[in-house]
Amino acid sequence: MARLVAALSGGVDSAVAAARMTAAGHDVTAVHLALSRHPASQRTGSRGCCSLEDANDARRVADQLGLPFYVWDLSEPFQRDVVADFVSEYAAGRTPNPCLRCNERIKFAAVLERALSLGFDGVVTGHYARVERTSAEAELWRAADPAKDQSYVLAVITQEQLRRAYFPLGDTPKAQVRREAAGLGLRVADKPDSYDICFVADGDTPGWLRDKLGARPGPIVDQSGAVLGHHQGAFAFTVGQRRGLRLTRPAADGRPRHVLRVEAETNTVVVGPRAALRVDQIHGCPPLWIAGRPPAGPFPAAVQLRAHGRPLPAVVSPTAEGVRVDLLEPADGLASGQTAVFYDGDQVVGSATVVATAATGTADDSGAPTDASPRTTDAAAPPPGRVRPPTPGHATTPDHATTLGHEPAAGRPAAAA
Amino acid sequence: MPQAMIYLDHAATSPLTPTAAEAWRRAAAVVGNPSSLHAGGRAARRVVEEARERVAERLGAEPQGVIFTSGGTEADNLAVIGGARARRAGDPGLNQVFVSAVEHPAVLEAARALRAEGFTVVEWPVGRDGRVDLAAARQSLAAAAGTIALASVMWANNETGAIQPLAELAPAVRAGGAPCHSDAVQAVAYGPVRLRAADDDGPDAVSVSAHKLGGPVGVGALVARRDFPLTALSHGGGQERRLRSGTIPAALVAAFAAALDEACDRRQDEARRLAELSARLTAGLGGLPGVVVTGPQDPAARSPHIVNAVFDGCLGENMLLLLDAAGLACSAGSACAAGVARPSHVLTAMGHPAEREARWGLRFSLGVTSRDSNIDALLTALPAAMARARTAGGE
Numbered sequence: 188m189a190r191l192v193a194a195l196s197g198g199v200d201s202a203v204a205a206a207r208m209t210a211a212g213h214d215v216t217a218v219h220l221a222l223s224r225h226p227a228s229q230r231t232g233s234r235g236c237c238s239l240e241d242a243n244d245a246r247r248v249a250d251q252l253g254l255p256f257y258v259w260d261l262s263e264p265f266q267r268d269v270v271a272d273f274v275s276e277y278a279a280g281r282t283p284n285p286c287l288r289c290n291e292r293i294k295f296a297a298v299l300e301r302a303l304s305l306g307f308d309g310v311v312t313g314h315y316a317r318v319e320r321t322s323a324e325a326e327l328w329r330a331a332d333p334a335k336d337q338s339y340v341l342a343v344i345t346q347e348q349l350r351r352a353y354f355p356l357g358d359t360p361k362a363q364v365r366r367e368a369a370g371l372g373l374r375v376a377d378k379p380d381s382y383d384i385c386f387v388a389d390g391d392t393p394g395w396l397r398d399k400l401g402a403r404p405g406p407i408v409d410q411s412g413a414v415l416g417h418h419q420g421a422f423a424f425t426v427g428q429r430r431g432l433r434l435t436r437p438a439a440d441g442r443p444r445h446v447l448r449v450e451a452e453t454n455t456v457v458v459g460p461r462a463a464l465r466v467d468q469i470h471g472c473p474p475l476w477i478a479g480r481p482p483a484g485p486f487p488a489a490v491q492l493r494a495h496g497r498p499l500p501a502v503v504s505p506t507a508e509g510v511r512v513d514l515l516e517p518a519d520g521l522a523s524g525q526t527a528v529f530y531d532g533d534q535v536v537g538s539a540t541v542v543a544t545a546a547t548g549t550a551d552d553s554g555a556p557t558d559a560s561p562r563t564t565d566a567a568a569p570p571p572g573r574v575r576p577p578t579p580g581h582a583t584t585p586d587h588a589t590t591l592g593h594e595p596a597a598g599r600p601a602a603a604a
Numbered sequence: 605m606p607q608a609m610i611y612l613d614h615a616a617t618s619p620l621t622p623t624a625a626e627a628w629r630r631a632a633a634v635v636g637n638p639s640s641l642h643a644g645g646r647a648a649r650r651v652v653e654e655a656r657e658r659v660a661e662r663l664g665a666e667p668q669g670v671i672f673t674s675g676g677t678e679a680d681n682l683a684v685i686g687g688a689r690a691r692r693a694g695d696p697g698l699n700q701v702f703v704s705a706v707e708h709p710a711v712l713e714a715a716r717a718l719r720a721e722g723f724t725v726v727e728w729p730v731g732r733d734g735r736v737d738l739a740a741a742r743q744s745l746a747a748a749a750g751t752i753a754l755a756s757v758m759w760a761n762n763e764t765g766a767i768q769p770l771a772e773l774a775p776a777v778r779a780g781g782a783p784c785h786s787d788a789v790q791a792v793a794y795g796p797v798r799l800r801a802a803d804d805d806g807p808d809a810v811s812v813s814a815h816k817l818g819g820p821v822g823v824g825a826l827v828a829r830r831d832f833p834l835t836a837l838s839h840g841g842g843q844e845r846r847l848r849s850g851t852i853p854a855a856l857v858a859a860f861a862a863a864l865d866e867a868c869d870r871r872q873d874e875a876r877r878l879a880e881l882s883a884r885l886t887a888g889l890g891g892l893p894g895v896v897v898t899g900p901q902d903p904a905a906r907s908p909h910i911v912n913a914v915f916d917g918c919l920g921e922n923m924l925l926l927l928d929a930a931g932l933a934c935s936a937g938s939a940c941a942a943g944v945a946r947p948s949h950v951l952t953a954m955g956h957p958a959e960r961e962a963r964w965g966l967r968f969s970l971g972v973t974s975r976d977s978n979i980d981a982l983l984t985a986l987p988a989a990m991a992r993a994r995t996a997g998g999e
Contacts, residue, residue, distance in 0.1 A: 216925075216929070219943065221943070221944045242943055246943070255925075255928060255929070257921070257925055257943070258939070258943030258944050258945075259921075260944040260945065262944075300996075301922075301996050301997070304992060304993075304995040304996030304997070305922060305925060305926060305992055305993070305996050306926070306992055
């Protein structure tokens with residue numbers, strides 16, 4: 188029997204997770220995390236966990252399960268480490284995932300540390316992922332229900348944290364979780380899932396960012412630098428985005444244009460054809476290895492670049508600066524700030540934040556159209572110590588093919604780790 | 605629960621006494637609305653009026669001065685807002701309201717709400733001991749003479765137990781031409797709470813609540829002198845001198861009166877008994893490194909049932925969780941609607957920093973069930989809880 192803190196969001200998943208650990212004989216204390224400084228009184232839309240209604244749902248779940256219940260105020264670290272981080276990352280032209288950051292900094296850091304200090308042995312959440320515990324270490328695996336798998340957003344927690352994390356829903360399909368909740372008579376059995384970013388009240392992330400950062404008008408240009416239109420803030424665009432560009436001049440080939448990169452320093456959004464989004468090499472930093480130690484050398488892996496992205500076959504090589512990922516199938520529209528998660532089959536090996544990308548042309552993408560237009564030069568000079576992709580060649584910019592190998596092709600400035 | 609709970613939170617609510625429960629049961633058997641004109645109505649009305657007379661007698665009021673309410677908060681709102689509005693209705697120049705900075709939110713927030721109506725609200729500072737700074741209060745009253753709507757100063761503070769210098773303040777308020785209200789919710793069971801007679805030093809109105817003294821939750825009263833002006837805050841059938849509409853809960857009122865009688869009969873013995881327990885607890889806390897008992901040093905200046913202490917580096921909410929798990933119930937102050945613990949405005953007003961000591965306080969409050977063994981159990985559990993809470997961070 189372990190003494191565990193169950194983080195109850197007020198939703199069905201965490202409720203059933205707490206119920207299962209209680210039924211298994213553990214001594215469970217329920218905690219609701221107050222993350223918002225000014226919680227709305229009622230839940231709206233699909234954003235769960237931050238309203239007073241959600242806090243009350245969590246309290247009622249604890250009542251029904253017979254668990255002690257407390258509210259822990261984590262609004263300050265959440266504001267600092269998740270919300271402010273989200274804003275400053277976007278302002279710097281990067282694309283962070285706040286759920287991942289919340290797991291890294293709040294749920295399995297601030298909450299877990301507080302729980303351990305208070306004499307608990309670990310933290311239970313309703314995440315869909317599996318933890319396999321061997322005598323030596325804990326392993327993180329995908330959930331049995333692929334549609335609900337959340338191993339991606341958990342791939343940033345350390346071995347020490349993982350050993351004290353319990354995800355009792357990892358082997359269960361969501362439908363069964365709801366049935367189980369209904370069987371326990373939990374009022375949240377039919378509560379809708381939450382999808383969107385919890386702190387963006389109406390789901391309009393660009394609008395929310397505009398409120399925080401103010402309008403910052405700037406140009407939308409093509410790869411040659413020709414101005415095609417204007418925007419109200421480069422931060423509102425993400426790489427790969429096609430809609431909402433409001434360009435006045437059609438592309439020469441008549442095909443849709445996508446955001447290729449966001450240059451924060453010059454507040455410029457660069458657009459171009461879909462083919463120019465292609466990336467087959469990624470540099471990541473700092474890598475996190477779930478096992479707690481780096482792999483001995485390059486290894487084959489499936490790399491997932493978004494929470495619900497398709498894993499791509501790749502070779503992952505630890506480097507002095509971080510990690511290099513050579514994709515065997517190219518990815519489209521990858522932004523720095525995103526997290527690359529490395530899988531061995533269904534097991535999570537590690538993760539890294541994307542700091543630079545390149546299109547070397549070595550990936551198996553035969554038949555894909557080649558971008559004939561030269562890319563604009565990167566806005567920022569490479570800072571000292573930045574990752575230097577060793578593979579020369581740049582298939583999408585023939586006139587630079589032999590010289591630009593040192594530069595990351597996707598134009599977002601690399602994060603200085 | 606791992607074991608029987610040790611209840612040290614009587615200032616939050618105290619158990620219903622058998623006497624009060626029996627009074628409730630008997631009155632609840634009477635079928636009739638006290639406002640109905642038939643025999644059943646008259647029977648219920650009789651229950652209410654007998655209760656009113658008992659409450660009035662205990663608190664030195666005339667029966668028509670007892671306005672039954674849903675509890676202390678409603679009584680405080682009626683006194684502060686209803687009183688200030690009535691005073692200004694009689695003289696538009698009476699637009700200043702004085703309260704202490706350590707009032708219960710029922711008074712403090714009611715007073716602050718008056719600002720939206722054009723009142724000036726002055727919050728008197730308190731000293732390190734949690735008692736109103738008399739010199740500052742007198743000075744501000746003198747400067748405001750002739751414009752004072754009313755003042756409200758609690759009898760005993762609900763967090764620290766500090767007894768406010770009403771004997772000095774109430775006459776100073778009256779000298780400024782205004783009446784003085786006092787929230788006596790925490791004081792009634794252990795202190796000599798009475799309205800002033802013609803020329804003595806008491807307040808002009810007091811708020812009381814049944815469940816702090818052995819009665820049921822959901823009933824209380826504003827008890828006021830005849831000359832304390834009031835206007836209604838809510839509207840309806842005009843019960844309670846048209847000041848508090850709504851069917852009078854005869855059974856609750858009867859249980860309240862019974863509990864008040866009982867508490868007043870036992871007041872001296874119980875105050876002495878709890879003062880001894882508090883002294884033991886205070887001494888024990890003083891012996892623990894990093895613990896400071898707050899409030900007045902002089903036992904005569906504090907209500908005997910409340911002991912508040914600051915535990916250096918230990919978040920009150922963490923201490924509460926740990927003590928709760930050990931079967932000890934105490935209070936870490938108030939929480940917001942979502943359940944998030946807030947720094948104590950009382951400790952803050954006493955000069956404790958909001959992000960440190962004001963979040964490190966715990967209140968232990970004693971009552972009818974408290975015994976020596978409870979104090980022993982608490983003092984035994986505290987060192988381990990403190991050691992853990994301290995590693996969990998407090999800033």
